[in-house]
Amino acid sequence: MSTTTIAVSDILAEIGRAFRAHDAAGIAALFAPDGVFINAVGDLKGDTYTGPEEVRGYFEKVFAETPDAAWTPRAAPLILGDDQAVTQWHRTATGPDGKLREWYGVDLYAFRDGKVTKKDTYIKNVTA
Numbered sequence: 001m002s003t004t005t006i007a008v009s010d011i012l013a014e015i016g017r018a019f020r021a022h023d024a025a026g027i028a029a030l031f032a033p034d035g036v037f038i039n040a041v042g043d044l045k046g047d048t049y050t051g052p053e054e055v056r057g058y059f060e061k062v063f064a065e066t067p068d069a070a071w072t073p074r075a076a077p078l079i080l081g082d083d084q085a086v087t088q089w090h091r092t093a094t095g096p097d098g099k100l101r102e103w104y105g106v107d108l109y110a111f112r113d114g115k116v117t118k119k120d121t122y123i124k125n126v127t128a
Helices: 008-020 024-029 053-063
Strands: 031-038 047-049 070-073 079-080 084-094 100-112 115-125
Touching: 008 024, 008 070, 008 079, 008 084, 008 100, 008 115, 024 031, 024 053, 031 053, 047 053
Parallel strands: 031 115
Antiparallel strands: 031 047, 070 084, 079 084, 084 100, 100 115
């Protein structure tokens, strides 16, 4: 169990705020130095970004390439103890070709000392 005094629900609320604001630095600041973001894109295990700098770089690129990207929660987060959570979301974004795309996704989170140690993303393409 984590020894953090920061509630998982508070960390998730801050992550949501940072995504809505397209604040890549804010997202990255919530990751532990060894925290990983495992993207649904890539080989079977997903492209992995380790540490706040790599996480920030990834999301800076996402926000630059899809300035209208938006994430909407599909359900309240499922919080498992004080060190794990599951979130469900719906993402929309206009691609470089001008077409609106949609995804349903799930993030599996792990936390330590008030920081994200893992954000593992799984998606379904609504539009392909």
